[in-house]
Amino acid sequence: MNRRSFIRTAAALSLAAPAGRLAAAVDTDVDPTEQSIASLQRALAAGVVSSEALVAAYLARIARFDQHGAGYRSVLTLNPQASAAARTLDAERHANRLRGPLHGIPIILKDNIESADPMATTAGSLALARSMRPTDAPLVARLRAAGAIVLGKANLSEWANFRSTRSCSGWSGLGGQTRNAYAPDRNPSGSSAGSAVAAAASFCAAAIGSETNGSILSPASLNGLVGLKPTKGLVNAAGVVPISPRQDTAGPMCRTAADAALVASVIAERPLGFGAHGSDLEAFRLRGVKIGALPVPKSAHPRTARWYAEARTALEHEGAVIVDLKEPAVFDEGGDAELEALLFEFKAAINAYLAALDPAQVECRTLADLIAFNRTHADQELIVFGQELFEMAETHGPLTDPAYQKALATLQRTADTEGLATLLGQQGVEILMAPSNGPAERLDEVWGDRHDTGFAQIASAAAIAGYPSLAMPAGALTGLPVGITLVGNRNQDGLLLQVARAYERATQARLAPRLVI
Numbered sequence: 001m002n003r004r005s006f007i008r009t010a011a012a013l014s015l016a017a018p019a020g021r022l023a024a025a026v027d028t029d030v031d032p033t034e035q036s037i038a039s040l041q042r043a044l045a046a047g048v049v050s051s052e053a054l055v056a057a058y059l060a061r062i063a064r065f066d067q068h069g070a071g072y073r074s075v076l077t078l079n080p081q082a083s084a085a086a087r088t089l090d091a092e093r094h095a096n097r098l099r100g101p102l103h104g105i106p107i108i109l110k111d112n113i114e115s116a117d118p119m120a121t122t123a124g125s126l127a128l129a130r131s132m133r134p135t136d137a138p139l140v141a142r143l144r145a146a147g148a149i150v151l152g153k154a155n156l157s158e159w160a161n162f163r164s165t166r167s168c169s170g171w172s173g174l175g176g177q178t179r180n181a182y183a184p185d186r187n188p189s190g191s192s193a194g195s196a197v198a199a200a201a202s203f204c205a206a207a208i209g210s211e212t213n214g215s216i217l218s219p220a221s222l223n224g225l226v227g228l229k230p231t232k233g234l235v236n237a238a239g240v241v242p243i244s245p246r247q248d249t250a251g252p253m254c255r256t257a258a259d260a261a262l263v264a265s266v267i268a269e270r271p272l273g274f275g276a277h278g279s280d281l282e283a284f285r286l287r288g289v290k291i292g293a294l295p296v297p298k299s300a301h302p303r304t305a306r307w308y309a310e311a312r313t314a315l316e317h318e319g320a321v322i323v324d325l326k327e328p329a330v331f332d333e334g335g336d337a338e339l340e341a342l343l344f345e346f347k348a349a350i351n352a353y354l355a356a357l358d359p360a361q362v363e364c365r366t367l368a369d370l371i372a373f374n375r376t377h378a379d380q381e382l383i384v385f386g387q388e389l390f391e392m393a394e395t396h397g398p399l400t401d402p403a404y405q406k407a408l409a410t411l412q413r414t415a416d417t418e419g420l421a422t423l424l425g426q427q428g429v430e431i432l433m434a435p436s437n438g439p440a441e442r443l444d445e446v447w448g449d450r451h452d453t454g455f456a457q458i459a460s461a462a463a464i465a466g467y468p469s470l471a472m473p474a475g476a477l478t479g480l481p482v483g484i485t486l487v488g489n490r491n492q493d494g495l496l497l498q499v500a501r502a503y504e505r506a507t508q509a510r511l512a513p514r515l516v517i
Helices: 003-016 037-046 051-066 082-094 138-145 193-200 217-222 257-267 304-317 329-333 335-355 367-376 388-394 402-423 457-465 493-507
Strands: 075-078 106-110 149-154 206-211 226-229 249-254 290-293 321-324 431-435 469-477 480-488
Touching: 037 051, 037 257, 051 075, 051 082, 051 106, 051 149, 075 193, 082 149, 106 193, 138 149, 138 257, 149 193, 193 206, 193 217, 193 249, 206 217, 206 257, 217 226, 217 469, 217 480, 226 257, 226 457, 226 493, 249 257, 257 493, 304 321, 304 431, 304 469, 304 480, 304 493, 329 335, 329 402, 329 457, 335 367, 335 388, 335 402, 367 388, 402 457, 431 457, 431 493, 457 469, 457 480, 469 493, 480 493
Parallel strands: 106 149, 106 206, 290 321, 290 431
Antiparallel strands: 075 149, 206 249, 226 249, 226 469, 431 480, 469 480
């Protein structure tokens, strides 16, 4: 059955078939490419397809495109229990016992998120290659309770891109180089590179990434996705290999805003906080919503101004009120303070994390051990870039150090009180808007990533201060995705998703990738 037939048949049968009743004859030759979670659920409910067949279809795509041919290398490990889990969920559906809105839906996790499946949680490092975790991270437990199938774990920038000052995003010692879904010679960005590429390439229905600063939004933008970095604390970050417990969070990376909202609602510890303009995602309209537009960064691509203007026009056409804002100069004062804080936090957090692992599986018990391990295994771990950040962090003291406290105070002022709080306090502005980074540059394992590709400073400030942020597609330049970044007040994740969905309905701006073999 081809994709068009799949959509047409699913739509027809979803109206005719009893909910939860699986048809006797299930199509095992399914193309899940670009299918939304809602369309997959309609097909599952109608009996057009089974969850087991969906798992098989995604595995076939991964084998064809990810593991062979161009080798996108987005998936690091496949769950050997995925098909069995799918069969169990199919049986439950047949018995009309649905667990939740993700019943039977295959999801991929970034491989720094713990799960109880027989897959190690590695952060991409050889040092954690045998680190099997006995329990699900809380967010994974919520996914599983809602019926999701953990299909596998995604490659990532090793140690979530906190190892070197000149890293190449998407590279890990265990997984090699992840490649952009739209052009294999292009940078996928990171650190949630594999999650982004897997979702963009339809290797799963949706993926989970994690972010300390930019690691969801940046790869989402460069791979044509909606990526939500939730309000800090909305999603429980326990069970995520840490950089900074103060900033780390996890969030959905999906092909549509509707899918991102659904997944976010499952993994969130409390309601998403839909705004006063309406509580229903589809009924919401932009009429009267004040959006503060930040200027195009000087480092952005020369054509950014044109598509950014088109995005603004589309939002205004839907009824939004656009307010031009200036980027506060204080944003430029926080960069050194953030690095200083992260170096302190990483040393403390990773030492605690390693100490709690099974010593029979993980020999490294401290950051100093990791540094020594990488030197010993330099032919596998240090062949692309070094470990300068590891070494810098090791020189730092405890979190009681006055230098750490000074850095925190600077971040509070620059990112929050004189930064985002001030911007969101102007003229009734509810949402901030800026161009996302992109289009993707070419992979460069010699120089590593460029750091001047126009990543929105409001997104960085949101990561530091714990505000919710979102990247979404706004079109493409020469076939490479570009997007916009939205930032809202704390606990207004729902409003961000509503605005994103309204823009998505109006523009249909996402361009599907054409994978190469």
